[in-house]
Amino acid sequence: MPMNAADTSYGSVPGTGLLGGGGSMETSPLLEPDPEPVQHWRPLSKQQLEAAAGGPGWRKVRHYLVLTVWLACIVMFSVAVGIIVLSPRPSATCLRWWQKSLFYQLQADLYMETQAQGPQGATEVSEQLAHLRSLGIGALILEGVFHKGMSSSNFTDAPTQIQLLLMESNKANLKVVMDLCEADLLELYAAAGHSDMPSNHSTPVQDALRFWLGQGVAGFLICDTDVAYSEEALLEWRGVLQEFSTRGEERIVMVKQTSDIPRPLNSSSQSNVTLVNVVLRSILPNSRSPPSFQEVAEAIEKHLQIKEEDTWPSWTVGGEASHELKRLLFVLLITMPGSPAIQHDEDFEVFQREFMSKNSPNKDIIRSYTYKNMDKTKRANVALFNILSHSKAIEEALIASLSEPRMGS
Known part of the structure; x- marks a missing residue:
């Protein structure tokens, strides 16, 4: 048998052969990396934040953003004005x-x-x-x-x-x-x-x-x-x-x-x-x-x-x-x-008699007779007619007023 046949070591490195048995096998890598240092993140202080925000890079970014916003506003305003100017106007006709x-x-x-x-x-x-x-x-x-x-x-x-x-x-x-x-x-x-x-x-x-x-x-x-x-x-x-x-x-x-x-x-x-x-x-x-x-x-x-x-x-x-x-x-x-x-309608006849009684020499007698014969329902009907007719007139006046500037332009 050659010398040191049972020795599986090489130089100063211990072997893993028979001498160590099964429990002496290598369980860790040969080269272990150095442990990384633990970094502790902390928020910037007020002085550090002011120093970073006042740098030339951030100033350029802010200038570009403000310029972009203003250009976008000008473009949108120009487009809106162009749409209003170029859109066809409806032909306005005065009401007869x-x-x-x-x-x-x-x-x-x-x-x-x-x-x-x-x-x-x-x-x-x-x-x-x-x-x-x-x-x-x-x-x-x-x-x-x-x-x-x-x-x-x-x-x-x-x-x-x-x-x-x-x-x-x-x-x-x-x-x-x-x-x-x-x-x-x-x-x-x-x-x-x-x-x-x-x-x-x-x-x-x-x-x-x-x-x-x-x-x-x-x-x-x-x-x-x-x-x-x-x-x-x-x-x-x-x-x-x-x-x-x-x-x-x-x-x-x-x-x-x-x-x-x-x-x-x-x-x-x-x-x-x-x-x-x-x-x-x-x-x-x-x-x-x-x-x-x-x-x-x-x-x-x-x-x-x-x-x-x-x-x-x-x-x-x-x-x-x-x-x-x-x-x-x-x-x-x-x-x-x-x-x-x-x-x-008969309601209008009654209301007309009541209206004319105001200028009559016997208006007190005629008016009392008229109000006796005209109940609340008839007075309400005439009042409804008055309100709706004047509302219709206001609506037509608004339509006519909107038509006149267009006719002038």
Whole structure:
């Protein structure tokens, strides 16, 4: 056996052979790294923080950030100004008088009976018209002047009471639109020798229009079932109306829609001339019995979904309705686009009598009688009408004021 065969050590390094046995094997690496020093982090002191923040690096960063913010603000402001300048402006049109007016459907017989009482009756009519104007009404639709069976000569013969009513209406700054739906217009065209369609040579028609326009009438109301509801006839009417029209005092043609679907004009060619200025529509369906809640809801929903047309709309209640339903529908009329047309109501008669009693020599007796007959509900209805009509006027004034600067620019 060689020497030191059992010795597994080398030099001064002890071996792991037989001498050490199994428990003397190496359990640690030959080269152990030095332990890293433990770093204790501490926050910067005030002096150290001021020294670091005041360095040249941080100063440059702050300058760049401030410059970036200012450049971003200038760019955003320039973009906003450019959008405002380059955006297309809406074409603003001034509202005409029929677009700013509340129409009041009035029976002529009511005022003719009052005027028949003599000078006192004429004064009462004048006070009634002035009171209607104070309530916010801008135009009257005068009904009952014409009726079926009138001869063509009666179309140019105005009773004295009607002439006085027109004069007092003009003094009260109330426009008057003559209702011709009950008139037999075919009689006028037949008098001119045209039994079918009217023509440009219908002299009796032109004479009748000129007569009433000369009396101060601001326009005419026809039905879509009349013989005059055609392009040829309306062109003839438009020519006569333009003779009496001035800026701010235009003469108009209104058409009452008698069916749910508008009737098209019996026209053979397209024309750029405005034939109809206002279309009068009823919210409630025409029925002899009061409609149900479902019918009222369907009628209102259908009218609100109608596509807007070029012709200015005017809304009236129409049909049979209870007093409470009329009150609610009146609020709806004020909020709908277009010009409301209010039907004559007994509440306004009572309120007018109360108003006129203030200037009466026996005002104490008349006023006590009036308040006795006019309960709180009727006074509330008139007050509601007054508030809503003036709110509508304020809205129209705001629209007009917004349109004027654009028109000037």
